[in-house]
Amino acid sequence: MTTKTTTTTTTVTPASPPKGSPFGFALPPELLLEILSYLKESQSALYSVSLVCRQWMLCAAPLLYRHVKIIDTFRYATFILTLTRNKKTLYHGSLVHTLDLAAGNKLFGKQANMMDPTSTNTIPGAFTIDHDQQQEQQQLDPHGHLFVTTSSLLQVAKTCKNLTCLNMSLTTLFHDSMIEETGEYVSTLQHYAVQPGLTHILIPMSKVIETLGKECPQLQEVKMQRCDWVTTHTIWLWVTHCPKLIRLDARRSNKCSVKKL
Secondary structure (H helix, E strand, C coil): CCCCCCCCCCCCCCCCCCCCCCCCCCCCHHHHHHHHHHHCCCHHHHHHHHCCCHHHHHHHHHHHCCEEECCCHHHHHHHHHHHHCCCCCCCHHHHCCEEECCCCCCCCHHHHHHHCCCCCCCCCCCCCCCHHHHHHHHHHCCCCCEEEEHHHHHHHHHHCCCCCEEECCCEEEECCEEECCCCCEECCCCCCCCCCCCCEEECCHHHHHHHHHHHCCCCCEEECCCCCCCCHHHHHHHHHHCCCCCEEECCCCCCCCCCCC
């Protein structure tokens, strides 16, 4: 009696990586965020990370927008557009904890940023200003002061709810107006024909401070050094409308002194 034995050979093929990814597997967002948190002192590295892919951008954005540093008026305008645009991936305003508008000035952050090779003032969506625009800004303000409008500060107050520190040192303030019928802002920095028959309401700084105190309940520190628009009345407005305010720095402001207070 003859018995036949049959052998079955099974070939195991290695698992192929997911489609659309050059890696074998993708890290969970929680683990990737923990790894990127070690780069929070190097903003340039975080910005490079945000350009890799969508997942990395979503994990790097909270770290990039936590401490925002603005070096000129062009980047400040781009930052405001990022906060207020209709179609956006993230609600960037809720990520902002500190906003520094004096980072590009020689007396504050500009020299320190040039000495530190790991620091940068670039944020996603803020493009490099070209040479012509830079010359135009220098002609408008040879001292390098950043232009701030009351309407832009209102937009910061309404979007950055978790703001704890605001640095407006060495800024030049312009008072915008709002159209009562439409709710649109009319900037004093833009030159265009105003439609007749509409009611224009001036936006004072008192309205901005009141809105910041109401919309940003965690605001604890405000810096306004060397600002010509700071008066004793401005100081009292900050103290009145911001109950959690711990530090208010208005040193070397010509229109405000200890004697006047």
